[in-house]
Amino acid sequence: MIVKCPTCDKDVVWSATSPFRPFCSERCKLIDLGDWAAENHRIPDKAPIDQALSEEYLAELEQEFIAQDNDFFKH
Known part of the structure; x- marks a missing residue:
């Protein structure tokens, strides 16, 4: 089978x-x-992208992260 090179369009044998x-x-x-x-x-x-929905989703993720009793914000 012969295909065209995607860059220069030369014929290329597919083998x-x-x-x-x-x-x-x-x-x-x-x-x-x-x-x-x-x-x-x-x-x-x-x-x-729905900007308002994205911001809302990020806020929810941030609240979940903070609610998990992790040490990231305690240092």
Whole structure:
């Protein structure tokens, strides 16, 4: 099977003899990795964040944490 390199669109044979598949080379693989690290590629979040709900949830978690008789806040 032949696929296109996601970085440069060169044809790549999809087989065990292609060590960088689906990329054509280590260079293209590293370019793609760098794009993910720089957040140029992201999986879209379909649900917007409800800021009020998030703050309420964090407040509840904080109260639960404080209510657990732990030593974190006692020092």
